[in-house]
Structures are given as C-alpha cells and as structure tokens.
Amino acid sequence: MAYIALYREWRPQLFRDIVGQEHVTRTLQNAIRQHRFAHAYLFNGPRGTGKTSAAKILSKAINCEQGPAEEPCNECHACKGITKGTIMDVMEIDAASNRGVDEIRDLRDKVKFAPTEVRYKVYIVDEVHMLTTEAFNALLKTLEEPPPHVMFILATTEPHKLPATIISRCQRFDFRRIMGRPIVDHLRSIAEQKSVEVEEEAYWMVARAAEGGMRDALSIFDQLISFGGDKVRASDIISMVGAIGTDVLARLAEGVAEHDAPKALGIIGELMDKGKDVGQLLHDIVTYFRDLLMYKTVPHLEEVRDRANYDRDFAEVAGKFEIPLLIQLIEQMTQVQNELKWQSQGRLLLEMLVVRLCQMQSFDPESLLKRIQELEAKIAGGLPAAPTGQMPQGQQPSPMQQIQMPPQTMQSAPPMPQGQLHQQPPQQQMQTPRPAPTPAPAAPQQQAAPAPAAAAPAPAPAPQGGMLSGGLDKIVTHPSPEALAHVRQFWPRVLDDVKARKITAQAWLLAGTPVAVDNGYIVVAFKSPIHKETVMKPIHREIIEPVFTQLMNGTPHQLYAVMETEWDKFQAHFQAGAASAAPEQPAAAEEEAKDALVEKAQALFGSEHLEVVE
Structure with missing residues (x-):
C-alpha cells in the first residue's frame, strides 16, 4: 500500500475527532438529534482548522443508514462511499476552478x-469566495429555496468577500485557530501510536510553527519524523524549519534584562550568520517576550502560552522583568515589525532595536508617585518672596507702568532685556484692568495714574493665538529703533528659518513687513486680512515665534499681526495726540519742543513712515 501523508491518514472521521472546534461540533450534533439541520451552512475560518472535514462528517451523519445519527457509523455503504468519494449524491466542488x-x-x-x-x-463548495459575482447571483434563488432533499455546505477562509445575500441564507459557523495545548496532545497521541520518541519542546515548536492549523502541524510533524527517524529532538526542528531554541531566546532575554548590549548583539549575530530570516527571528523574539508577559500576568493559565513549558529556567528569566517594562519592550518590537515591511536593511533595523531594548529602564510607578508628592508639597509651601524694590503693599502698578521699560534700555542695542519680560509675561500685562479712559489719548511717554489699592485678582492669560484687548496702544509704548533695525536687517534669514520648519507658515509671513519691536512683541503689518488672520493661528505662531526668540538672542518675542491701514491710523492717532498734549511755549522753546517731538516720532515709527508738516 502506498504511503499516505499524516494529515490524510489522521483526517477526522467523527465529530469527536475534530480538535479545538467543540462549539461547532456540539451545535451540529444537537441539530441532527433534533432533526433541525438547515438547508445551507457556511463554514469559515483559517486554513487547516477542520472546515471540509466537518462538512464530510455532517454529510455522512445525515445520510448514515443507522441514522440520521449524532456520529456516523463509518461502517455502512453510505458512510464508506462518502469517505471514499464514490457516492455521486455527495459532491465536493472546488470553487477556485469552477467559479x-x-x-x-x-x-x-x-x-x-x-x-x-x-x-x-x-x-460542499470549498473556497466559495472565489465565485464570480454572476455565479453568486445565479446561486441565490436555489440557495434560498432548494428542494427538500438538497443541502449546501459552503466553506471559505475569507467570508468578507461573500455577498451579504449569500451569508444571510446560511447558518454560519466560525472555526477558530487551534491553541497550542490541543495540537500538542494530538501530536503526542499520534507519536505514541507510531512508536516515535519526541522531545516535549519539539511538540511545542511544531504547534507554534503551525500557527493554529492542525493540517499544518501534521505536515510539519510528518516531515520531522522523516528527518529525525524514531527519535525527534528539538534541534531537528530548529534545523529543519529555521526556528530558534528557547535556550537561545532565554540568553537573549537575559542580555536585555541585564542591559548587556554586547551579549544580546552577539546572540543576534550568531543567529544571522546561521542564515535566520530577520522577520522570522523577530517574530520568535516577540513571541517569547509575549510568553514572559503572560507568565508574569497569569502564570497558571496554560491556554495563553505559545511556546515551551513554563519550567524553572523560564521562571528565572521572567523574574528579571517587570510587567510595565515587558509591555514597553513588546511595543518597541512590534513597531519594528511593521517597519521591516518597507525596509531593505532588516539586520540593521534589528540590531538597532536590540540596542534600544538593552537601554530601556523599568518603569517604577511608586518612585514617580513619590516625586509627584514632593512637587505638590513644594507648591503647597508657596513661592519664594518677591525681590526687593517692589511697590508698597496695597498699591499695585498701573498697566502702563507694568509694561514700561527703562528709558536707557530703549537706547541700547538688541537683544531686548529679559528682566522686564520675566517679571510679568506680556499676555498678563496686556489684560490687567485699565483705569478709566481720559478724553484725549495720552502720549506714549506719559504714565497713567496708579491703580486702586484693592486690586482685582490677576486675570488668566490670553489664549494662544488670540488678539490682545487694547490693540497697538498697549503693545507699542516705548519701541526700540535699534531692535527694529536689527529685525529688518535679518528678516530674510527669519523667512528662511521659518521656511525650513514649515513652508506654509513662511508663505503667509512673506507678505508682512516688520514695523515695530516693543514689550516682547514683533509687530508685522499686512495688506491682506487673510494673511493677517492666518499667520496668527496657533499652528503658524508656534513655528514663527521660536525663530523670533532665536533672532533676539534668546529673549522670548511673540508675533503681533496688524493691517497696514490699522498701522497708518495708529500713526496718525499718535501724532494728533502728541500735538494736542504739547504745552504753550515761547517761540524758541516751541521750536526746540518741535524738534524733540519729531525725534521721538522718528524713533517710534521710523523716518520713512513720517512726514513733517509745518
């Protein structure tokens, strides 16, 4: 008699022989006992999980001469004929070739x-998802109302490719991947009947390589028996399928736990020199660390185990890791698994991963909680006392005094001084309640009256990207012409730096012109309102403002966008206010005051934006 492959020789002939699909076999047996079997069934699931075998057993059970019975007798003419494929009333159709x-x-x-x-x-229509749309349409009516003597059993690995009209006409059964323990037990029973001695670890390595398919496991086991003869060792399957022994993976895990990158890289180098595939190697490493995580989490639940037995050596390796660290390690490995699909330098990617794994530290929630509690205690203790030279208690500075910078500072070359900015951020300064407005606008150098003694609580900072209340009269008070000249000199470089960070932000900023620098702001004028509004959005300001800070030698500066018409009105408003505020003087003194006023206006707006009218 010719040799028969193991997966054919050990093909299930009874419902109880089907491994790992009890939810399917029990339902079918109960339906047969109650004579409630349907006219159409849909069996779907991964390859090698028993779909076609279950269909054959079901067809024998309903046609058995001793039944219909929960289990076929496999002795009558009908059962034997269906098993051999000689009964023409039971047809197995391959939809891939008859589509x-x-x-x-x-x-x-x-x-x-x-x-x-x-x-x-x-x-029995196998791989039914291969049928064409026209073939499905032709089958619909017959599948919905077949003759009483007909049963359809559709099998597929891809049910999502079936039309909903087909699925709705069938009773659906989902076949699952088979866990490692049932596969190992089935292989052990076969080995005992074949009088083959097999190491325990070899069983688990075959089960893992099968990826949940019994047919794949039997095919690998058949090849392994041919390779090893009467005694099968774990080293045989390592040589045959390119798997990795648990002892090697344990040494690699120890290297990661001990932060010993040379040791871990040496193991990877040895495996790569033996011709191991990078993808398969990383898959085995991920699986081993996954088992470490499962052992640490549920050590007594065998159903979640995927590799060898949880022996003493495995427990010692697991004891060197904490659960949070294992989760971080597995996340890093799965990320590299995804990257391997698009990279040609797989070995380099794997070696970089191993170095990162060896450098990762265990996450300790207790130490983090302790640090948080220490910080909370410091905050609860209060902030340090304010520096000397502050105003008397009960008297708060006015808004103009808060933003006013020393006159001598305005004449110094950039960058802007940091002291004033650090005392109170510009956003808070701009939102401090203002005193009642006077009928005529005040000159820039004039200081407002002090605020009331009982000041209101400090308001919250303005939202990022929003316009400050009060407008230019609060931002531009004592501008620095040197700072403005510095900004204009290096403005092309600013645009280049912004472009390097985000080209769209540079495109919007390109339409603007810097017109003033004051109080931690760089005022930029635009002709178009869309440019002004778009450049002030947070997504653009967070790109532009770091460049401004770098330009001003580390002093934080924010962007304030205005329309050119708004800037021109502000200039005219200032000139009118300055003229009305000038006191009556003799002719010589009046001429001197005019010169001083012109100088101040030039310092504020620049000579190119100023016209003196006598």
Missing part, C-alpha cells in the same frame, strides 16, 4: 433531481 456562471447554472439544473443512493444530496 463561472456556467458551472453554477449546471449545478442549479442538477439539484432538482432526487438523490439515487442516499437520503440527501450534499454540495
């Missing part, structure tokens, strides 16, 4: 005839 509408029409014409040898005609 056209003509084949389905031929099937539809034949279903109307009564069976000749058994009770029911059974059509």
Whole structure:
C-alpha cells in the first residue's frame, strides 16, 4: 500500500475527532438529534482548522443508514462511499476552478433531481469566495429555496468577500485557530501510536510553527519524523524549519534584562550568520517576550502560552522583568515589525532595536508617585518672596507702568532685556484692568495714574493665538529703533528659518513687513486680512515665534499681526495726540519742543513712515 501523508491518514472521521472546534461540533450534533439541520451552512475560518472535514462528517451523519445519527457509523455503504468519494449524491466542488456562471447554472439544473443512493444530496463548495459575482447571483434563488432533499455546505477562509445575500441564507459557523495545548496532545497521541520518541519542546515548536492549523502541524510533524527517524529532538526542528531554541531566546532575554548590549548583539549575530530570516527571528523574539508577559500576568493559565513549558529556567528569566517594562519592550518590537515591511536593511533595523531594548529602564510607578508628592508639597509651601524694590503693599502698578521699560534700555542695542519680560509675561500685562479712559489719548511717554489699592485678582492669560484687548496702544509704548533695525536687517534669514520648519507658515509671513519691536512683541503689518488672520493661528505662531526668540538672542518675542491701514491710523492717532498734549511755549522753546517731538516720532515709527508738516 502506498504511503499516505499524516494529515490524510489522521483526517477526522467523527465529530469527536475534530480538535479545538467543540462549539461547532456540539451545535451540529444537537441539530441532527433534533432533526433541525438547515438547508445551507457556511463554514469559515483559517486554513487547516477542520472546515471540509466537518462538512464530510455532517454529510455522512445525515445520510448514515443507522441514522440520521449524532456520529456516523463509518461502517455502512453510505458512510464508506462518502469517505471514499464514490457516492455521486455527495459532491465536493472546488470553487477556485469552477467559479463561472456556467458551472453554477449546471449545478442549479442538477439539484432538482432526487438523490439515487442516499437520503440527501450534499454540495460542499470549498473556497466559495472565489465565485464570480454572476455565479453568486445565479446561486441565490436555489440557495434560498432548494428542494427538500438538497443541502449546501459552503466553506471559505475569507467570508468578507461573500455577498451579504449569500451569508444571510446560511447558518454560519466560525472555526477558530487551534491553541497550542490541543495540537500538542494530538501530536503526542499520534507519536505514541507510531512508536516515535519526541522531545516535549519539539511538540511545542511544531504547534507554534503551525500557527493554529492542525493540517499544518501534521505536515510539519510528518516531515520531522522523516528527518529525525524514531527519535525527534528539538534541534531537528530548529534545523529543519529555521526556528530558534528557547535556550537561545532565554540568553537573549537575559542580555536585555541585564542591559548587556554586547551579549544580546552577539546572540543576534550568531543567529544571522546561521542564515535566520530577520522577520522570522523577530517574530520568535516577540513571541517569547509575549510568553514572559503572560507568565508574569497569569502564570497558571496554560491556554495563553505559545511556546515551551513554563519550567524553572523560564521562571528565572521572567523574574528579571517587570510587567510595565515587558509591555514597553513588546511595543518597541512590534513597531519594528511593521517597519521591516518597507525596509531593505532588516539586520540593521534589528540590531538597532536590540540596542534600544538593552537601554530601556523599568518603569517604577511608586518612585514617580513619590516625586509627584514632593512637587505638590513644594507648591503647597508657596513661592519664594518677591525681590526687593517692589511697590508698597496695597498699591499695585498701573498697566502702563507694568509694561514700561527703562528709558536707557530703549537706547541700547538688541537683544531686548529679559528682566522686564520675566517679571510679568506680556499676555498678563496686556489684560490687567485699565483705569478709566481720559478724553484725549495720552502720549506714549506719559504714565497713567496708579491703580486702586484693592486690586482685582490677576486675570488668566490670553489664549494662544488670540488678539490682545487694547490693540497697538498697549503693545507699542516705548519701541526700540535699534531692535527694529536689527529685525529688518535679518528678516530674510527669519523667512528662511521659518521656511525650513514649515513652508506654509513662511508663505503667509512673506507678505508682512516688520514695523515695530516693543514689550516682547514683533509687530508685522499686512495688506491682506487673510494673511493677517492666518499667520496668527496657533499652528503658524508656534513655528514663527521660536525663530523670533532665536533672532533676539534668546529673549522670548511673540508675533503681533496688524493691517497696514490699522498701522497708518495708529500713526496718525499718535501724532494728533502728541500735538494736542504739547504745552504753550515761547517761540524758541516751541521750536526746540518741535524738534524733540519729531525725534521721538522718528524713533517710534521710523523716518520713512513720517512726514513733517509745518
């Protein structure tokens, strides 16, 4: 007799022989016992999980001469004929090679005839998702209302490719991937009957390589017996399928736990020199660390184990890791797994990963909580006392005094001084309640009256990207012409730096012109309102303002955008206010005051924006 492969020799012939699908077999057996079996079934699930075998057993159970019975007898003419494939009333159709509408029409014409040898005609359509749309449409009516002597069993690995109209006409059964323990037990029973000695770790390595498919496990086990003879060792499967032994993975995990990068890289180098595939190697490492995590979390739950037994050595390795660190390590490895699909330098990527894993530190929630409590205690203790030279208690500075900078500072070259900015941020300064306005606008150098003794609580800072209340009269009070000249001199470089960070932010800023620098702000004028509004959005300000700070030698400066018309009105408003505020003087003194006023206006707005009218 010719040799028969293990997966064919050990193909299930009874419902109880199907491994790992008890939820399916129990439902089918109960339906047969109650004579409630449907006219159409849909079996879907991964490859090698028993879909076609269950369909064959179901067809034997309903056609058995001793039944219909929960289990076929496998002795009668019907059972033997269905097993051998000689009963023409039970047909197994491969939809991949019979996928056209003509084949389905031929099937539809034949279903109307009564069976000749058994009770029911059974059509097992394997890989049904391969049928064309026209073939599905031709099958719809027959599948919905078949003759009483016909049963359809559709099997597929990709149910999402089936039309909803097909799925709704069937009873659906989802076959699951088979866990490692049932596969190991089934392989052990086969090895005992074959009188083959197999190491325990070899069983688990075969189960892992099968990825939940019993047919794949039997095929690998069959090849392994041929390779090793009467005694199968774990080293045999390592040589045959390129797997990695748990002892090697344990040494690699110890290297990671001990932060010993040379040791871990040496193990990776040895494995790569033996011709191991990078993707498979990383998959095995991820699986091993996953088992470490499962052991630390649920040490007594065998169903979640994927690799070898939880022996003493495995427990010692697991004891060197904490659960949070294992989670971080696995996250890093799975991220590199995704990157491997698009990289050609797989070994380099794996070696960089190993170095990162060796450098990762364990996360200690207790130490973090302790640090947070220490910070809270410091905050609760209060801030340090204010520096000397502050105003008397009960008297707060007016808004203009808060933003006014020393006159001698305004004449100094940039960058702007940091002391004033650090005492109170510009946003808070701009929002301090102002005193009642006077009928005529005050000159820039004039100081407002002090605020009331009982000052209101300090308001919250203005939202990022918003316009400050009060406008230019609060921002531009004592501008620095040297700072403005500095900004204009290096403005092309500012645009280049902004472009390097984000080209769209540079495109909006390109339409503006710097017109003033004061109080930690760089005022930029625009012709178009859309440029002004867009450049003030937070997504652009967070790109532009760091460049401003770098330009001003580390002094924080924010962007304030205005329209050119608004800036011109502000200039005219200032000139009118300055003229009305000038006192009557003799002719010589008046001429001297005019010169001083012109100098101040030039310092404020620049000579190119000022016209002196006699």
